[in-house]
Amino acid sequence: MPRLCRTFQTAPAAVPREDSAKYLRSGLTAEGFALPDWLVPDLEDGTAPEMKDAALENTVELLSEHGEAFAGELWPRVQWGYDSERARDRGREEIETLVREVGAEIDGVVVPKVGRAADVRRALDAVAEFERTYGHDEGSIELSIIVETARAVSDLSEIARLGEDGRLAGLVFGPVDYTAELGGREFDGSRPTWPALLERLSNEASANDLVAVGGPFDQLFEERAGVTFYNGDAYADQVEREAAVGLDGSWSLHPNQTEQANRIHTPRPEELRRDVGRIEAFQDAKSEGTGAVSVDGQMIDEATFKNFANTVETVRRIHETRPRQTDERFDDALLERALALDTEW
Amino acid sequence: MPRLCRTFQTAPAAVPREDSAKYLRSGLTAEGFALPDWLVPDLEDGTAPEMKDAALENTVELLSEHGEAFAGELWPRVQWGYDSERARDRGREEIETLVREVGAEIDGVVVPKVGRAADVRRALDAVAEFERTYGHDEGSIELSIIVETARAVSDLSEIARLGEDGRLAGLVFGPVDYTAELGGREFDGSRPTWPALLERLSNEASANDLVAVGGPFDQLFEERAGVTFYNGDAYADQVEREAAVGLDGSWSLHPNQTEQANRIHTPRPEELRRDVGRIEAFQDAKSEGTGAVSVDGQMIDEATFKNFANTVETVRRIHETRPRQTDERFDDALLERALALDTEW
Amino acid sequence: MPRLCRTFQTAPAAVPREDSAKYLRSGLTAEGFALPDWLVPDLEDGTAPEMKDAALENTVELLSEHGEAFAGELWPRVQWGYDSERARDRGREEIETLVREVGAEIDGVVVPKVGRAADVRRALDAVAEFERTYGHDEGSIELSIIVETARAVSDLSEIARLGEDGRLAGLVFGPVDYTAELGGREFDGSRPTWPALLERLSNEASANDLVAVGGPFDQLFEERAGVTFYNGDAYADQVEREAAVGLDGSWSLHPNQTEQANRIHTPRPEELRRDVGRIEAFQDAKSEGTGAVSVDGQMIDEATFKNFANTVETVRRIHETRPRQTDERFDDALLERALALDTEW
Incomplete structure (x- = not known):
C-alpha cells in the first residue's frame, strides 16, 4: 500500500510581498484538512526568475524552523530541464544546498521537465551524490518527478521501473507544460485532459509502488455577475476523475484546494x-x-x-x-x- | 482471423448446494444462443476457499462426461498469483490434475493474476511441462491469461508477443482486481471503465493473433419499486463498448449474459x-x-x-x-x- | 517546432474520367485556404487497381509541371503492406520511379500499412537506396507512414525513435484499416474513434520532432429531407478533437475539408x-x-x-x-x- 499523498500542495517559495515567504509559511502551519500530505516549496515555475535566490533562502530558513513539527512530508521542487544544461546545473546547486542545509527535514526533491529515462537517472544520481557527500543515510532522500514532456511519457514504463532501486517515489502529472510541448489547444474553453495518460500514470505507479498525483488546476476563481468566487466545483470534478482511476492524490495550488482534495481522497x-x-x-x-x-x-x-x-x-x-x-x-x-x-x- | 470467442462464461466449479456442480452442469448443457463459445469452470475467485477440492473434482468429472459433446471450447480457470508462491503452487497442481485427467477435453487453462512477462513465462512452462509429461501433442493445450495487475499491463506488449510461440491464445481483462490494485474508486455509483487499456488490449491481441475478451459485469440484478429484475441494459452497453473497439468477446457470469453477448458479438x-x-x-x-x-x-x-x-x-x-x-x-x-x-x- | 502540416490532402492520382488527373490537378492549383500544406498524390487505396499505372504516370507528369510552383509540400503515397511481399515490391518500384523522375519535386513518400519497426526500416532503406542511386542529397527525400496496423501501434515508440536519424518525418493515423484489423464495429452509426491511440500518436510525434496527422473522414455528404449537402459539422468536430490533443494536422479528402482544416489548425x-x-x-x-x-x-x-x-x-x-x-x-x-x-x- 503506497504512502499517503492525497495532496501535493505547491507553494511559491518567494513572492514579491513584504513577507516573501508568506505562502510557504502558511502551508507549513496549516491544520486539519488544510494540512497537505506533501508540501512542495516551489523554486521552479511558481517563483519568478529574479526571486530564485530568495526562494532557496526562504526554503532553508522555514524548513529549519518548521520542518520537524510539520506533520506531512516536505518535498521542495527545484529547477531542471532535459533540454537545458543551465537549468540542470541550477537544479544540482539547489539540490546540494537543500541536502546540505535541511537534508534531515526534507523527504525528497521534486524534479520537473525530465526527459527520457537517462535524464531521470541523472536526477537520481545528483540526489545520491549529495546525500552521500553530506552524510545522510543511503536512500533517505527520495525523488519525485513531474511527468510533463513527451519524452518522459514515451519512456514512462522504463522510468517507473527505476523505482525498483527505492529512491524514486512519485510520478506527478504536469499538464500545462505537457500540452504546450504536444501543441494541444483549447476549444470552447476546455483544455485537453489526457485521460489515457492518466490511466497509464496510475498503472505504472502501481506496478512499481510509486505515488501518482494529478496535475494542477489553475482556474482558481470564477467571475459571474460581477462577483468573483472560488471555483470549487470544477476542481472537485477533476479530483474525482483522478481518484476514480487510482491516482493517490491531487495537486493543490491553494489551501481551499487542499481542503477539498484531502476530503475527496478520503473515503466518504x-x-x-x-x-x-x-x-x-x-x-x-x-x-x-x-x-x-x-x-x-x-x-x-x-x-x-x-x-x-x-x-x-x-x-x-x-x-x-x-x-x-x-x-x-x-x-x-x-x-x-x-x-x-x-x-x- | 482469430477463433470464435464471443462469450467467455465462467461457472463456479463448486457451490454450497445439493448439486455442487449445478452451474458447471448448466453451462455444459446449454443450447442455442445460451451456449457459450468458451466455458470456463472456475476454480479461482468464483469458488469459495473451502470448496476448492470439490471444484477440481467436479471439473474433472463433468468434463469427462460432457466435454466431448460440448460444442464450445473448455478453459478451466486455475489459481495463480504473481505475488504468491502458494497460489502458484496450487495452480501448478490444478494444471497437472486437469492435464492428466481431462487433457483431451480441455482447450487450455486460464491463469489469473499474472504479473510481468517472466511470470507469464512460468505459467506457459507449467502447461508445457504437464502436456509433455502426460503425452499430449505439443501445443495442444493452450493458455489464456487474465490481465488484472499493473505489472501485466505494464508489460502487455512483451506478454502478447509470447503469443508468437503459439501456446498463448487469449487476453482477458479483469477489472475488479485491476481497480483494487490501482486503488481506483467509485463515484456516483460508477466504477472506472479503463477505456485506454481496452484499446491497448484489443491492439496487442490483434498484433499477435490472440483473442481479446472484456471483463465481468457483476451487477446482474437491479431493484426498482420493490421488484428485482435482470440488468440487461447496462450489460448490453458494456458489451457494445467492447465490440466497438474490436474485442472478440465479453465475459459472462450468467446464461442471460451469454445470450446477450453472443448476439451482440454476432453481426446484426x-x-x-x-x-x-x-x-x-x-x-x-x-x-x-x-x-x-x-x-x-x-x-x-x-x-x-x-x-x-x-x-x-x-x-x-x-x-x-x-x-x-x-x-x-x-x-x-x-x-x-x-x-x-x-x-x- | 515541427513543420507546417495542418492539412494532408490525398488526391486519387488517376480516376476513370476524361481527365484522369482531375483531382490531382485541382490539388496542385488550389489557392488561399484551399491550398493544402501537404498534397498527397494517392497511388494506393484511393486509386482503383486497374488505374495504378496511369496514377504513377499522372503523378510524374503533373509534379514535373506544377511541382516547383506549388507552395506546399508534395508527398505521393505508394503501395506497401507489412504482410504482402507483392505490395512491397510494387511500392519499391513506385518509390524508384518517383525518386528518379520527380525526386527534386517531392518532399518525401508516404508508406501505408507498415507493420513492426523492422518493416518501417525496410521502407526507410528503400528511400535511402533510390535517393543515393539517383544522386539526391542524403536525407533530402523523407518518409511518412500511415499508422494503421496493430503491429505498428504496438511498436509505436520504437518506430517514432527511428525519427532520430532524420528521414522519418510524419506519423499519420489510418483508422479505417486499423478498425478492420482490430475487428472494431459501428454501433448507432458511430465508429470507434481511438482516443487513447491519438494521445499516444501525438506524444510520440512530439518526442521525436515528427509531424502527427489524424485520419480521413469519409462521410463527406449528408442527406436530409431529400437534400444532399456537405457534412461540415462532423468534420469540424473531428478536426477540433485532433487539434486539442496536439496533432499538427488533419487528413483531407476534399477541397472543402482542406479549407476547414487549414482554418481550424490556424489560431482563431x-x-x-x-x-x-x-x-x-x-x-x-x-x-x-x-x-x-x-x-x-x-x-x-x-x-x-x-x-x-x-x-x-x-x-x-x-x-x-x-x-x-x-x-x-x-x-x-x-x-x-x-x-x-x-x-x-
Missing part, C-alpha cells in the same frame, strides 16, 4: 460504512463456513473484497497520522468498527 | 444485409471494370472493403459450428448470399 | 488576440521587475507562457509561407503585434 462516510458492513458480513459468513457471500445482491469474492479492504486501509492510514481528520469525518462508532476489522481475505 | 441482420450489399455492388463494378465504387455515398476502397468482409466472415465462422444461431438470426436468403459471396478484394 | 483571431495580450502584459511586467504576473485571473508562469507562445509561433510560421491566409484571417494591427512580439520567456 457512506463508502466506509458500506465497505465495513460488507467485510463484516463476509467475515461472519466465513466463520459460519458458508463460503461465498452475496451482500446487497453482489457476490463477494477475493477481488471485490480487496476493493472494500482498500477503503478501510486508507482510513486507517489517515487515522494513524491525521486523527483530527478522521475524527471530524467519521462518527466514533463507525471509526471503531473500521479499526477493529479483520481485512484479511 | 441489417449490418450483414448492408455489408453483403456493398460487397456485391463492389464485385459487380469490378467485373465491369469501373474500378472504385461509391455505395450509399461512401467510396469503397480496400480499407473500407475489409470492414465489410469482416462482417461476412464472422457470420461464416459462427455458421460453421453454431448453425442454430445463424439460422435463428438471419433469414435464409440473406444467409445464402453471405455464404456465396467472394470476400477477396 | 480571438485566441491570437488573447495570447498576444498575455505575452505583452508579461513582458511589460518583466521589464518593470514585477516577476510573476496574473492576467485575467490566471497566473502566468513559464509553462502557461509556452502555450501562449505556441499560438504566436504557429501564426508566424503560417505567415512566412502563406501570407494570403494570415492576411485574410487577422486584422493588420493584430498581425503586426504578433510579428513584433518577444516570445522568449
